[in-house]
Amino acid sequence: MGAYDYRCLLSGISLRGAECVAIVLQREAEGWQPASLPMRGRYNGYGSIDSDFRERSYIDDQATRSFEDAVGEQRIKLDVEATFSWRRSDREGRDRMLATIERAATGHGTVVFSGRRVVHTLMDAAFFDAICAELTETQESTNALLERVLPTALGRWWYGDLAESPIRDVQSQLRKGLLQVAAVSAWMQQHGIEWATPPVFDGPGEQHDEYQILASYRAACSRFAGEPWSHDVLDRIGPRIEEVMRFYGADEGWIRHLDVSWYAVAIGEARLACTRLEELSARLAEEFYDLSELIGVSAELLVIERGDIAARVDLRRYIRLRGGDRSATLDDVAAWEELLTEPGVEPRLEVAPFDVPALRAPLAVGRGTFSEVLFIVPNPPPAWLTDEEEYAALIPFTFGAADVSGS
Numbered sequence: 058m059g060a061y062d063y064r065c066l067l068s069g070i071s072l073r074g075a076e077c078v079a080i081v082l083q084r085e086a087e088g089w090q091p092a093s094l095p096m097r098g099r100y101n102g103y104g105s106i107d108s109d110f111r112e113r114s115y116i117d118d119q120a121t122r123s124f125e126d127a128v129g130e131q132r133i134k135l136d137v138e139a140t141f142s143w144r145r146s147d148r149e150g151r152d153r154m155l156a157t158i159e160r161a162a163t164g165h166g167t168v169v170f171s172g173r174r175v176v177h178t179l180m181d182a183a184f185f186d187a188i189c190a191e192l193t194e195t196q197e198s199t200n201a202l203l204e205r206v207l208p209t210a211l212g213r214w215w216y217g218d219l220a221e222s223p224i225r226d227v228q229s230q231l232r233k234g235l236l237q238v239a240a241v242s243a244w245m246q247q248h249g250i251e252w253a254t255p256p257v258f259d260g261p262g263e264q265h266d267e268y269q270i271l272a273s274y275r276a277a278c279s280r281f282a283g284e285p286w287s288h289d290v291l292d293r294i295g296p297r298i299e300e301v302m303r304f305y306g307a308d309e310g311w312i313r314h315l316d317v318s319w320y321a322v323a324i325g326e327a328r329l330a331c332t333r334l335e336e337l338s339a340r341l342a343e344e345f346y347d348l349s350e351l352i353g354v355s356a357e358l359l360v361i362e363r364g365d366i367a368a369r370v371d372l373r374r375y376i377r378l379r380g381g382d383r384s385a386t387l388d389d390v391a392a393w394e395e396l397l398t399e400p401g402v403e404p405r406l407e408v409a410p411f412d413v414p415a416l417r418a419p420l421a422v423g424r425g426t427f428s429e430v431l432f433i434v435p436n437p438p439p440a441w442l443t444d445e446e447e448y449a450a451l452i453p454f455t456f457g458a459a460d461v462s463g464s
Contacts, residue, residue, distance in 0.1 A: 060102040062265040063255035065181040067188070067245070068277045070294060071270040072100045072255070074301050076182040079106050079155055080238065082252055083209040084174045089252040091242065092175065092211040093120065094234030096151060097182060104255075105159040106179070107152050116230050120215050121151045127170070136167040171210040179255040180241075187290040188244045192236040199232055206235045206242070267301075274298050348378065348406060349397055352390055358411070375411045380404035 062073050077100050081093035096117055098106030127133040128143065135143055135157065143157045158177045160166030168175040195202065199220040203213065219231050245251070258269050265273075274294065281287040358370035373388035380402040385392035396404050 060264060061104060061262045062102070063100070063104060063179055063257060064265075064273060065184060066178045066253065066255055067180050067184045067241070067250065068273075068281070068294075069256060070181055070184075070273045070277050070298075071265045071301075072179055072181060073102070073265055073270065074297050075100050075294075077106050078180045078182050078185045079177050080180070081155075081158060081175060081177050081211070082254075083170065083211045084176075085209060089176070089178075089254075090209050090212075091207055091238050091252060092209040093207070093215065094231070095185065095237055096155065098152070100179070103156070103159075105152070105155045105177070114230055115227065116216070116219060116234065117151050119219065121154050123215060124154045132170070133175075134167075134169040170214070173210065175211060176254050178253060181294065183290050183293045185237075185241065187286045189237045189240045190286070192233070192240060194232075194236065199228060199235075202232065202235045202239075206239045270298060270301055348404070349394070351376070351387060352393060354387075356387060370411060372408075372411070375409045377407050377409055378404040379407055 062071055064071055065075070065077075076097070078095045078097055079093075080091050080095055082089040083092040084090075094116060096106070096108075098108030101107040124133060128135065143153070155177060157166070158168050158175055161168045161174065161176045197205070200217075203216055203220050207213065207216065216231060219227055222228060222231075242252075257263055258265065274291075278287075278291055281291070356372040356376055358372055371388070374386050376387040378385045378393060378396050380396050380399065383396060383399075383402075385396045385404075387393060396402065
C-alpha cells in the first residue's frame with residue numbers, strides 16, 4: 058500500500074504535511090472512546106505520525122514499553138497483518154507502536170486488548186492546541202480523572218500505575234494530558250463529532266488531490282467562522298495548504314490566498330481585470346461591445362474571506378443602460394431590450410454606487426502575487442470554488458486607494 062492521506066477528526070482539513078496529535082481509541086459498548094493521552098508528531102504520509110525525541114514525553118515512553126511488553130506476552134493480540142507490520146517496521150518505540158495500531162484503522166490488521174479492538178485517530182495540532190488553550194483544572198483525584206476521561210480498559214491499564222506515582226512531574230504531565238483530552242471531548246460533543254478513526258473523502262488509502270485539500274480548508278473556514286479563535290488558527294493552517302499546493306506544482310496564481318481577504322466581481326463568463334470600481338463601467342462597455350450580450354447574465358460582487366465566498370451582492374440592479382431621460386437595469390430584461398432597440402437612442406453603460414460589505418480580515422494589499430491569472434478559473438470550475446459557482450472568471454477590483462491587482 059503506497060502513501061495515503063487522512064483528514065483531521067476535528068476540522069476535516071487534510072493532514073498532508075501537518076503537525077498532528079494522535080490519540081489511541083478502544084471500542085466500548087457506546088462506541089469508540091479515548092484510550093491514550095495526546096501524542097505529537099508530523100503526519101508521515103502513511104496514516105500515522107513520526108516524531109523526534111523532543112516530541113515524546115516520559116509518559117509516552119512508559120506507554121510504549123508497556124505496549125511492547127504486552128505484545129510479547131500476548132496480552133495485546135495482533136492478527137497476521139498487524140504482526141507483520143510490527144515485526145517489519147523500520148520505526149522504533151512510540152512511532153512503531155502507532156504505525157501498527159494504524160493498520161487496524163485502515164482495516165489492514167487487528168489490534169485487540171482485553172477483548173476489544175484498538176485503533177487511533179489524528180488531529181491537526183493547530184486545531185487541537187486552540188481548543189486546549191485554556192484548560193480548567195478540577196478537584197478530582199488523578200485516578201478519578203483518568204476513569205472519567207479515558208473510560209477504556211486500555212487507558213486504565215496504560216496509566217493506572219502512573220496515576221499513583223509520587224513524582225510531581227509525572228502527575229503534572231498526566232493531569233495535563235487528561236485535561237486536554239477532556240477539553241477536546243467536550244468540544245466534540247458541542248459540535249456533534251464522535252470519536253472515530255481519522256475521516257477520509259472517499260475511502261481508506263486515498264491520496265488527496267489539490268482540489269480536495271482546498272475544499273477541506275474552505276469547508277472548515279465556513280463551519281467554524283463563529284469560533285472566537287478560528288481566524289487565528291485557520292491563518293496558521295493556511296500557509297501549510299499553500300505549501301502543499303506548490304508541491305503539486307500549482308502556479309502562484311492558482312493558489313487561493315487563504316490568509317487574506319479580497320473583493321471580486323463575476324460577470325457571466327467575462328475575463329476582465331479592473332483595479333478601480335470607477336473602471337468597471339468602462340471595462341464592461343469594452344468587453345461587451347454589443348450590449349445585448351449582457352441580457353440574462355449573472356453579475357455579482359463577491360466578498361472572499363480566507364478562500365471562501367463569505368458574501369454576495371447582486372449587481373444586476375446597479376448595472377444600468379441610460380439613454381436620454383430613460384434608464385434600465387440589468388435585472389429588468391424587458392426594459393433593457395426596449396431601450397437597446399429604441400430608434401435614435403444610443404444608450405451608455407454605467408454602474409450605480411452600491412454598498413460594499415466590510416471585510417472581517419485585512420484586505421490583501423501589496424503582496425505582489427495578485428494577477429489576472431489568479432481570478433481565472435476553469436469552466437466548469439472545480440468544486441473547491443463553490444459547489445454552485447458557474448463563472449469562468451472573477452474580476453479583481455478595489456475601492457478607494459487600495460489595490461489588490463498586484464504590481
